Amino acid sequence: xxxxxxxxxxxxxxxxRERNAAIRTINETQxxxxxxxxxxxxxxxxxxxxxxxNRLFRHRAKAVYDEMNLDRLKAGLPILKNPYETKGK
Amino acid sequence: xxxxxxxxxxALIDQYKExxxxxxxxxxxxxxHFNDPDVKRRYSEIGLKExxxxxxxxxxxxxxxxxxxxxxxxxxxxxxxxxxxTSAVMxxxxxxxxxxxxxxANALNFLDRETAETLTDDVAFSILxxxxxxxxxxxxFARIVEAKVGPLVDADGSTTFPxxxxxxxxxxxxxxxxxxxxxxxxxxxxxxxxxxVDGVTVGGxxxxxxxxxxxxxxxxxxxxxxxxxxxxxxFAES
Numbered sequence: 001x002x003x004x005x006x007x008x009x010x011x012x013x014x015x016x017r018e019r020n021a022a023i024r025t026i027n028e029t030q031x032x033x034x035x036x037x038x039x040x041x042x043x044x045x046x047x048x049x050x051x052x053x054n055r056l057f058r059h060r061a062k063a064v065y066d067e068m069n070l071d072r073l074k075a076g077l078p079i080l081k082n083p084y085e086t087k088g089k
Numbered sequence: 090x091x092x093x094x095x096x097x098x099x100a101l102i103d104q105y106k107e108x109x110x111x112x113x114x115x116x117x118x119x120x121x122h123f124n125d126p127d128v129k130r131r132y133s134e135i136g137l138k139e140x141x142x143x144x145x146x147x148x149x150x151x152x153x154x155x156x157x158x159x160x161x162x163x164x165x166x167x168x169x170x171x172x173x174x175t176s177a178v179m180x181x182x183x184x185x186x187x188x189x190x191x192x193x194a195n196a197l198n199f200l201d202r203e204t205a206e207t208l209t210d211d212v213a214f215s216i217l218x219x220x221x222x223x224x225x226x227x228x229x230f231a232r233i234v235e236a237k238v239g240p241l242v243d244a245d246g247s248t249t250f251p252x253x254x255x256x257x258x259x260x261x262x263x264x265x266x267x268x269x270x271x272x273x274x275x276x277x278x279x280x281x282x283x284x285x286v287d288g289v290t291v292g293g294x295x296x297x298x299x300x301x302x303x304x305x306x307x308x309x310x311x312x313x314x315x316x317x318x319x320x321x322x323x324f325a326e327s
Contacts, residue, residue: 001169001172002165002166002168002169002172003169005161005162005165006162006165006166006169009158009161009162009165010162012158013104013108013155013158013159013162016108016155016158017108017111020111020112020115023115023119024114024115024118027118027119027122043127043128043131080161081157083153083154083157083158084154
């Protein structure tokens with residue numbers, strides 16, 4: 001009964017690690033190459049990319065929590081609050 | 090049966106520490122970013138401070154969400170272990186015969202005929218031996234016997250009716266450990282963090298990295314000790 005919850009939470013934690021790795025890569029990237037020309041990546045581009053990574057992570061985490069909570073409801077367990085859900089964003 | 094509760098909780102704590110270290114690096118990197126002259130140039134002095142404060146609030150919200158997930162996993166691990174222990178010690182509850190109610194009524198009748206002096210451990214065992222694997226039922230009988238003969242636990246904490254209530258007492262003490270474990274896991278990873286000595290100076294202000302306090306570390310040690318108790322008790326039982 002709890003195995004499903006534990007493996008779902010493991011998936012969320014792995015998604016979080018992937019997100020942090022992606023953000024680290026974005027922050028560390030100084031330049032990008034377009035048609036043999038190396039251009040500096042400006043901060044607003046990085047900020048937009050990071051926001052996209054965060055949005056994708058929240059979407060995936062929500063899917064995992066929704067599936068897990070459905071199984072928990074069927075098993076008669078209380079649902080777990082998704083801490084990554086941001087209201088009004 | 091081996092439930093390995095301590096191993097699972099230790100692995101969870103180790104995983105948390107790794108993720109916490111990675112988070113602190115991200116905190117440092119994202120704040121250091123504001124020390125870049127190209128970035129600082131984009132903001133006024135007040136605007137820079139506000140942007141930094143917003144970034145810190147966002148990072149702390151992320152940390153809180155991460156800690157909440159770890160907390161949820163800790164509780165799931167403990168709940169799983171409790172379910173395994175409960176089904177091991179309360180197996181009799183689910184395997185009751187069809188005439189269980191009649192057997193209980195007969196047992197109560199026999200107990201009623203005994204006095205405090207005549208109701209010894211051997212006599213009680215002869216009346217209740219059919220129920221010794223049924224935790225719930227033995228809990229009820231323990232109250233009745235206790236009302237007749239006095240406390241069933243001596244000064245050492247051992248039962249005074251070992252033959253009759255020995256198994257029940259062991260099961261009871263195992264389940265009581267969970268009464269200690271459960272409140273600790275409520276906030277095992279979500280106690281307030283403090284601003285550590287290690288940090289980063291940004292916008293002229295020193296910002297400490299969010300760090301676990303002594304309470305959290307002490308709680309981990311206590312939780313692991315209790316988990317080991319459960320593992321040893323279950324292993325001895327099987």
